Amino acid sequence: AQSVTQLDSQVPVFEEAPVELRCNYSSSVSVYLFWYVQYPNQGLQLLLKYLSGSTLVKGINGFEAEFNKSQTSFHLRKPSVHISDTAEYFCAVSSSVDSSYKLIFGSGTRLLVRP
Amino acid sequence: DVKVTQSSRYLVKRTGEKVFLECVQDMDHENMFWYRQDPGLGLRLIYFSYDVKMKEKGDIPEGYSVSREKKERFSLILESASTNQTSMYLCASSPGTGWGQYFGPGTRLTVT
Numbered sequence: 219a220q221s222v223t224q225l226d227s228q229v230p231v232f233e234e235a236p237v238e239l240r241c242n243y244s245s246s247v248s249v250y251l252f253w254y255v256q257y258p259n260q261g262l263q264l265l266l267k268y269l270s271g272s273t274l275v276k277g278i279n280g281f282e283a284e285f286n287k288s289q290t291s292f293h294l295r296k297p298s299v300h301i302s303d304t305a306e307y308f309c310a311v312s313s314s315v316d317s318s319y320k321l322i323f324g325s326g327t328r329l330l331v332r333p
Numbered sequence: 334d335v336k337v338t339q340s341s342r343y344l345v346k347r348t349g350e351k352v353f354l355e356c357v358q359d360m361d362h363e364n365m366f367w368y369r370q371d372p373g374l375g376l377r378l379i380y381f382s383y384d385v386k387m388k389e390k391g392d393i394p395e396g397y398s399v400s401r402e403k404k405e406r407f408s409l410i411l412e413s414a415s416t417n418q419t420s421m422y423l424c425a426s427s428p429g430t431g432w433g434q435y436f437g438p439g440t441r442l443t444v445t
Binding site: 227250252254259260261262263264267269308310312313314319320321323324325326 | 337342364366373374375376378381383391423425427429430431433434435436437438439441
């Protein structure tokens with residue numbers, strides 16, 4: 219079984235500052251990792267995903283994430299945020315070795331970008 | 334682009350009513366999912382389906398049932414709505430492992 223921990227429920231940051239949203243996972247098997255964004259009153263949109271290969275993954279809207287197997291982490295970063303990045307961000311994990319298509323989600327981190 | 338649509342964005346129902354939430358995807362995906370989203374709890378899986386007429390319980394199936402008669406459509410049924418089922422309901426579809434899931438816009442259900 220897998221689990222995901224998002225260490226911060228809310229992250230306030232000023233516009234144009236860098237940001238890191240933290241995600242740690244637990245799994246006894248190899249995993250795929252995902253970050254989703256949810257804008258107010260909308261569904262979730264895939265930001266980026268790690269399947270294999272390079273541990274640095276680039277996604278949409280200037281976001282990137284780094285897979286660290288030894289620390290079982292998949293932190294999301296952006297070098298300079300905009301007001302429009304204000305949203306809730308979810309980290310998710312799925313097993314890569316069985317046929318389960320289920321995603322296990324973290325509880326979310328609310329990013330608040332202030333002018 | 335993959336499109337997942339949900340029948341209603343907002344819904345208000347009374348306690349004890351039977352409620353149907355409909356989800357349709359247009360990309361011929363095998364797998365479909367229903368989640369509920371509550372503040373501080375993230376997304377919790379209610380049911381999922383990996384083929385027509387096939388379903389499996391998720392983490393919180395109590396009080397819910399599902400139906401998948403056609404590949405593109407996955408319905409969530411609240412047999413007798415209760416106030417603790419007031420929540421945001423999200424539908425998703427996926428072509429398979431490693432692709433992630435594609436989400437609909439959600440239905441905010443209020444049970445009074």
